[in-house]
Amino acid sequence: MNLLRCLLFVPGTDRNKIHKAFGLNADAVIMDLEDAVAMSKKNTARQVVGEVVQSPALPVTYVRVNAVTSPYILADLQAVVQPGLAGIMLAKAETAEEVRQANWLIGLLEEERDIPRGTLELIPFIESARGIENANKVAAACNRVKRVAFGGNDYTADTWTTYSEEGTELFYARAKLIAASRVADIEPPLDTVCPFIKNIDALREDARRARKMGFQGKLVIHPAQIGPVKEIFSPTPEEVAAAKKIVAAFDAAEANGTGVIQLDGKMVEYPIANRARQILAAAQEIK
Structure with a gap:
């Protein structure tokens, strides 16, 4: 198992933040072309990320691309599918068919760029009620899927609730992803970002709940979250x-x-x- 305890999101528009993120000791960095990038800056982000992924000594790095249903997906993949990239995180994945469409596009680009087909991992980012209900099929959509990730902030908005420090509103979705991953015989899932950036105690409790349920790691959005998350998802x-x-x-x-x-x-x-x-x-x- 390729254990990922902590994955740090960084906006795809900011080259300085990206290079700083590479030195912050997260298990992986996710350069973001989706929610962290304004609509007017999508092309800029693709150009920045496309140049960064061609670095000769790229650490473990993923790129979150926009949803298959968005008008950006093809240009996103064309910009970032390169040798050395660990994989693609597919935003707002809701169905197995969407995952297979992304898999097909990535495969074509791999062949075009002399990358062995199937090299890049594909992480479906499940962040809606529909995606949670389809989690079994999404997790088993193709061999490129080694694990899925949970987007709790979008999920709570979709289900008319709010991400709380108690976390009860996320229990069902988390449990579904754990079970779906096991049924599909893939690695344990990655837990959602915790939005309480300055409340490290709340982050720790959130991470402990996720680890107790069976998640392998957690997504983070701030350097201060890296240490606590790595500690909690490591065996004592x-x-x-x-x-x-x-x-x-x-x-x-x-x-x-x-x-x-x-x-x-x-x-x-x-x-x-x-x-x-x-x-x-x-x-x-x-x-």
């Missing part, structure tokens, strides 16, 4: 120590023909041991 030393103990005890029991044991007052069977292995794998990747 205590979790790693406990996982090692579980795996060692279970492996020993399994070698003796036992598939369930008691450890520290808790039952341990295959699902618990497998989860411990996931924690150890994540910790190893972070190193």
Whole structure:
């Protein structure tokens, strides 16, 4: 699994902010051609991002393009599909057909530019009630989709509510994305941006809820959010120590023909041991 704990959005119009973002230690940077860019600046953003993605030492970088239903999608993809780019984030993805259309366009551009077809990842950004209800199909739309992402701010607006510090209005959507990702056998999803930029305590609680539900990481919009999010989506030393103990005890029991044991007052069977292995794998990747 290519673990992404923290992905930082940066406006595609601002070359200085983009280069600064590359040095801020997020797991990935998302250059934005969609909501962070005014309608009158779309061409400028494409030109800036198109030049940046041709940098020889590009870090892990995605570009969020406008929706397939928008008039900008073709020009967006033509500007940014280049070798070295990690992938495309497709804004306002609502149906599997939209994802497949984007996949087809990306494939054509890969072939045109001598990039092996299927190289670029495609992350559907699901941010509406319709998208949430179609999440199973969106997540399984094509092999290019390795994970999906949640856009909570658009989702709350679409469902006539407001993003709160308590997060109850997001529970259903988050749960749907977790289940859809598992059914499609792709990586765990990426959680929404938290809009409370100056309230780091609210950010931490929001991130803890998402990790507890099964998200692999979170999108952020400010440098101050990077550290807390990476910390919360990383296994703690205590979790790693406990996982090692579980795996060692279970492996020993399994070698003796036992598939369930008691450890520290808790039952341990295959699902618990497998989860411990996931924690150890994540910790190893972070190193």
